[in-house]
Amino acid sequence: MNRLTRTAGRLADGSSALARRIGARMAAWVARARREDLTGWRASLGCWLRLALLTLGLYLLWRLVRALPALLCVLSAGWIAAAWRAGRAPSPEAADEAPADAPAAPDVEAVRRLLLDLMGTGSGVHLRTVLAHLQEHGQWEGRTVTDLRVHLARLDIPVDRGVKVSGTPTWGVRRRGLEAPSPAEPQEPSTAPSTAA
Structure with a gap:
């Protein structure tokens, strides 16, 4: 495997992990708005409001990028840097250790x-x-x-x-x-x- 293939693989893996992480955080933020003390459609009004805010934020970001195309270069560079960090392979020492948030033997x-x-x-x-x-x-x-x-x-x-x-x-x-x-x-x-x- 040559260097270009390794670089592309790391960016692809990092981008996938980053997209899953952002999506899961947004979904968790929306889900936390659900009211457990209410029933029916009233219980989910907060979720719909947060979903509308996310949609509005993405729409405004799209309009901003259309108005300032140079901003897309900045956003792309930020995404590539974050994907590069997220796609980093664990070191051999870290692979031997159990991750801190997932204990080997849960109680x-x-x-x-x-x-x-x-x-x-x-x-x-x-x-x-x-x-x-x-x-x-x-x-x-x-x-x-x-x-x-x-x-x-x-x-x-x-x-x-x-x-x-x-x-x-x-x-x-x-x-x-x-x-x-x-x-x-x-x-x-x-x-x-x-x-x-």
Whole structure:
């Protein structure tokens, strides 16, 4: 592989990662506007407002670039620099170490406690609420609800598509799924006296 191919590959990988990261952050910002204390269309008014603001911002940026074409060179140079940094291959030393935001052995009980805390007195919690909570605390930046769903499935935490919170069904975790004994836990033998004669 020659140098030009490596450079193009790094820029392509970096651009793809950068686009996914920006898209996930914008989606998370829009999703955080959803009101959990309301139901129906009123609950999503904040999401629609933020989506309209994003659309307006992109339209204004497009108009600005059309009015000042030289600005496109500056924006392109900024994108190339950011893509170059994002496409950097990890060093061999960093590859040996586990990433800080993804521990090698997650504590399943800590995840269960977090989910139960987010449920409060309710019967379930939506995954978008869990993701927004994690991102507000500096975790899971640039990740999506699908990433969270896959992660919970790896931890054997049951995820359901029809969890209703405030009347809206979507992907979430039910309280009864968290409080049920794990299949890995051994069942204690019954100490009740047998009634068989």
